[in-house]
Amino acid sequence: MKTNLTLANKTSNLNFKSNTNQVLIQQIRNATLKISYAGTIFLIDPMLAPKGAYPGFEETYRSELRNPLIDLPYTISEIIKDVDAIIVTHTHLDHWDDAAQEFIPKHIPLFVQNEQDADLIRSQGFINIKILDNNTLFNNIHLSKVGGQHGTDTMYAVPDLAKRLGDTMGVIFQGKDIKTLYIAGDTIWCDETTRVIGNYKPEIIILNTGYARLKNFDKSIIMGKDDVKHAYQTATNAIIIATHMDAVNHAMLTRKELHEYITKDGIDDRVLVPNDGETIKI
Known part of the structure; x- marks a missing residue:
């Protein structure tokens, strides 16, 4: 499998669309990705505010730092240029922030995990919200919602914390004559991760690997470096892409x-x- 990792610049960002059998994955910042899949451009989990716009997340490590920790690599207009649809895996601030709500066009197709998230984003003025199921068709691309767990069982046993962590989803992309893509989203490695890889056999896997830590817990609420190795060993024919690092206060893995x-x-x-x-061009 030939894979090229090339440095994008503002000129190439303006010509981002791939061929129908190609996948382009552009790391924007944090978990925000711009993906061209089978010629359709998706913006994933947009956090678009300037550096330092928000306080650090309460009850997390390094909460004295302001988020985001770094600036965007492009202007917002460049990031949202030619985007056909938005996918919000969940509505935590580092995946769907005030700036995204302000600058993303209100009519654009926007995919979410459940009615609760749809209601919230609808209240923010968006009018074209779609709830993903196990086989949603968009521009001849099959999008499937898959599960995850945004923290350990011990964390979810604490009612207030379970509410804060909430639900999240991963997404499978499938199309004709193109590699299957799995975006795991904000999840630890769990039984669902193994099931998804076994059932869908993705050839491209994107993992949120910043190892984000809460205070008073010795485990992370998302994946880390050992999970990258686990994915490598589990999905032996897949390219593994690591994201969600260096941009928010509680992400401990650089x-x-x-x-x-x-x-x-x-x-x-x-x-x-x-x-x-x-x-990344695959």
Whole structure:
């Protein structure tokens, strides 16, 4: 499988659309990705505010830091240019923020996980909201909602914390003559992760790997470096792409540390860790 990781610039960002059998994945910032799949452009989990716009997340590590920790690599107009649809895996601020609500056109198709998220985003003025199911067709692309768990069983046993963590989803992209893509979303590795990989056999897997930590808990609410290795060993024919790093206060795993880990363990042949603004072409 030939895979190129190339540095995108503002000119190439303006010509982002792929051929119908290609996948382009552009790391924007945090979990925000711009994906061209079978010629259709999706914006995933847009967090579009400038550096330092929001307080750090309460009761998390390094909460004294303001989010986002870094600026966007492009202007908002460049990021949303030519986007055909938005996917919001859940409505936490670092996946759907005030700036996204302000600047994204209110009529654009916007996919969410459930009626609760649809109601919230509808109240923000958006008029073309679609709830994903296990086979939603959009522009001849099959989009399937899959599950996840945004924290450990111990965390979800605390009612107030369970409410804060809430529900989240992953998404499977499938099309004719194009590789199957799995966006895991904000989840730890759980039985559902293994089931999704076994059932759909994705050839491209995007993992949120910042190892985000709450205070008073010794585990993360999303994946980390060991989960990258687990994915590499579980999905033996897949390219693994790591995102959701270096941009919010509670994400403890850095790209530098992940690069060192995958190199030391010899799994860097199928694991890619794009910087903000970089594009992967598969």
